Amino acid sequence: xxxxxxxxxxxxxxxKARNIIAxxxxxxxxxxxxxxxxxxxxxxxQKARVIKLRTAIIYFLRLIACIKMEPITCxxxxxxxxxxxxxxxxxxxxxxxxxxxxxxSIDPCVFMDDDGKAYYIWGQFHAKVARLKPDMxxxxxxxxxxxxxxxxxxxxxxxxYMIKHNGIYYFVYAHMGRAGRPTCxxxxxxxxxxxxxxYGGVIIDNDHxxxxxxxxxxxxxEFNHKWYVFYHRSTxxxxxxxxxxxxxxxxxxxxxxxxVEMTSQGAGDPFDATKNIDAERACLLYGNxxxxxxxxxxxQLGDIWDKDAACYKYINFGSxxxxxxxxxxxxxxxxxxDISDSDVWGPSVGSVDVPGNGDGKTWITLxxxxxxxxxxxxxxxxxxxxxxxxxxxxxxxxxx
Numbered sequence: 001x002x003x004x005x006x007x008x009x010x011x012x013x014x015x016k017a018r019n020i021i022a023x024x025x026x027x028x029x030x031x032x033x034x035x036x037x038x039x040x041x042x043x044x045x046q047k048a049r050v051i052k053l054r055t056a057i058i059y060f061l062r063l064i065a066c067i068k069m070e071p072i073t074c075x076x077x078x079x080x081x082x083x084x085x086x087x088x089x090x091x092x093x094x095x096x097x098x099x100x101x102x103x104x105s106i107d108p109c110v111f112m113d114d115d116g117k118a119y120y121i122w123g124q125f126h127a128k129v130a131r132l133k134p135d136m137x138x139x140x141x142x143x144x145x146x147x148x149x150x151x152x153x154x155x156x157x158x159x160x161y162m163i164k165h166n167g168i169y170y171f172v173y174a175h176m177g178r179a180g181r182p183t184c185x186x187x188x189x190x191x192x193x194x195x196x197x198x199y200g201g202v203i204i205d206n207d208h209x210x211x212x213x214x215x216x217x218x219x220x221x222e223f224n225h226k227w228y229v230f231y232h233r234s235t236x237x238x239x240x241x242x243x244x245x246x247x248x249x250x251x252x253x254x255x256x257x258x259x260v261e262m263t264s265q266g267a268g269d270p271f272d273a274t275k276n277i278d279a280e281r282a283c284l285l286y287g288n289x290x291x292x293x294x295x296x297x298x299x300q301l302g303d304i305w306d307k308d309a310a311c312y313k314y315i316n317f318g319s320x321x322x323x324x325x326x327x328x329x330x331x332x333x334x335x336x337x338d339i340s341d342s343d344v345w346g347p348s349v350g351s352v353d354v355p356g357n358g359d360g361k362t363w364i365t366l367x368x369x370x371x372x373x374x375x376x377x378x379x380x381x382x383x384x385x386x387x388x389x390x391x392x393x394x395x396x397x398x399x400x
Contacts, residue, residue, distance in 0.1 A: 080108055080122065082137050101141045103128055107217075110136075111162040111193060119193045124158040126150045127173070129194055145194050149173065154199045157182035159217035162193060165227075168255045171197050174215050182215040183207040185231050189255060202259050204247060206233050208284045209262065210291070214239035220249070227251065228267060229260065237290040237303070263313040270314040270376050273321055274400075277312065279393040284311035286344065289383065292392070302360075302392040304335070304383050309344050312379040317341075320374035321398035324350070325367050329392040330358030335385030337393075339370060341377040348382075349373060354391045363394060373398075 083095035105128065109121040118132035120139050127150070131143040148171070149156040155177035163170050168189050175186025184205045188197035206216045210233065218231035229249050232242040246267050247260045264271065264283040271277050279301035280291045287308030294300050301310060324339065334356035340346040350370025383390060 080104065084137075096137075098138060099141075100139070101144065103144060103146070107158045107160060109161050113193065114164060119162070121160045121162055121171075123160060125156065127156055127160045127171070148195050149188050149197050151176055154188045154197065155184075155186055156188075157215065159215075161219045163220050165222075165251065166255065167191075169193055169197075170200075170220065170257075171195075172203070172218065172220060174217055175202055177202070178205060179207055181207075181213070183213055185216050185218040185229060187257060200256055203229050203249060203257050204231055204260050204262060206231060206245075206262055208286060209233035210235055210237060210239075210285060211288060212237050212239045212290075233262070235291050236293055236299075261313070265314060270316040271312070273315050273317045273373075273398040276395045276397050277315070278395050279310075281312060282310040283313050284309075286310070287383075288388070298394070300329075300392045300394050304331075304390045304392065305388040306335075306383065306385050306390070308383045310381045310383075311344070314376050315379045315398075316376050317373045317398065318375075319400075320372045321370075321400050322372045323367060323369055323399045324352060324396060325365060325399065326352055326396040327363055327365050327394040328354055329360050329363050329394070330355050331360040331389040331391050332356060332358070333385050333387035333390055335383060335390035338382040338384065340380040340382065341373050342380075343378070344380055344382065346380065354385075356385075358391070360389065360392060 080100060081095055081097045083092040085092040100122075103122075105123045107122060107124065110132065111119045111121055113119065118136060120130050120132050122128055123146075126146060127148045128144060128146050129148045130139040130141070130145070132138070133140055149160070151157060154171075154173075155175045157174040157176040159174040159182075161172040163172070169192060171188045171190065173186055174182035175184035176182045177186065178184055184202045184207075186202050187200040189200050190197040203220075204216075204218070206213060213234040216231050216233075218229055221228055221230065227249050228246050230244065230246050232244055235241050235243050245262070247263060248267055249257055249260055251257055262283050264281045271281070278299070280299035282291070282301060285291075285308075288303050288305040289301060289308040289310055290303050291299050292302040294302075326337070335354045337352040337354065338348050339350050339352070341349055350368060352366050352368045354366065381393075
């Protein structure tokens with residue numbers, strides 16, 4: 001990629017810090033970037049941090065824009081900026097650079113404490129925190145603190161985010177502690193926005209959501225007295241193409257957060273086995289298999305090779321089913337889908353034979369009898385065949 005990246009933190013004009021309640025969520029949105037000096041209007045990824053207010057909701061958006069300059073990397077020094085709006089969806093105006101006093105980095109976040117004080121959080125590998133001035137447009141340089149959490153002590157990579165729950169400050173971030181990649185959402189706990197923070201652990205890990213998974217950014221939110229972790233998964237074989245996801249979480253009595261697994265159902269109920277289940281709802285992918293977009297409103301499970309596997313968590317098979325109907329597009333080589341209701345190496349409950357000599361685009365429906373499955377279980381598809389162009393899957397369902 002070429003250009004120098006400039007991060008902008010956007011706030012809604014006229015909101016007072018004392019009205020803010022310190023909880024939030026992260027979401028993805030798509031809006032055109034505002035023009036600012038040499039900035040060109042381009043459709044790039046935006047992230048929003050939504051902070052609950054007593055009387056309104058304030059959106060903090062981080063926009064990525066580019067100026068044609070020299071090649072950059074993720075660690076290239078970059079200025080940050082701020083703009084304002086009277087509406088969460090814009091238009092945002094008065095875009096201006098923020099003076100970071102030599103502490104430029106990436107991934108800004110704003111935390112509003114329940115005493116009305118606002119904090120600016122940013123950084124990669126080592127996080128920085130500073131107080132925001134009352135204008136919510138600039139930081140108080142005398143309060144800048146570096147190394148609030150670090151990669152060495154806390155597995156911190158980037159994407160810092162903060163909440164306060166039961167008097168404990170939780171620093172949430174992309175966690176670098178597994179597989180040499182920041183695939184986890186991790187957290188540390190402290191008694192102040194400036195720390196010190198004690199490492200807490202992993203909340204969720206998106207490893208195996210895609211063969212090219214790289215990182216994970218997220219946040220925590222309370223809704224109707226229940227807590228959730230929002231995070232993303234890489235998809236379509238691209239580490240910069242991401243889907244927003246959510247899973248319910250809990251807090252232990254000591255304030256720690258038990259790790260939760262990545263599921264297909266997310267915050268919903270297990271899927272009804274007797275209704276169509278889209279193949280792209282797989283939550284675990286092993287091998288070369290991946291989710292692929294095939295239309296503006298449809299995706300498939302494709303690029304399936306011999307010995308690949310995909311998992312769906314969870315499926316409600318009710319009082320019992322004994323047949324599967326699956327829509328596939330056969331490829332060059334014939335293949336087989338072996339089915340398990342326990343784990344990737346668990347016993348088979350049946351299989352579906354997929355013919356070869358296909359073009360990978362023409363869909364056919366196959367039906368196969370399987371052993372009876374009842375109750376709620378994970379569902380594993382284990383793929384095999386004589387080559388690396390086997391078939392694609394659109395959807396499937398079960399029947400009695």
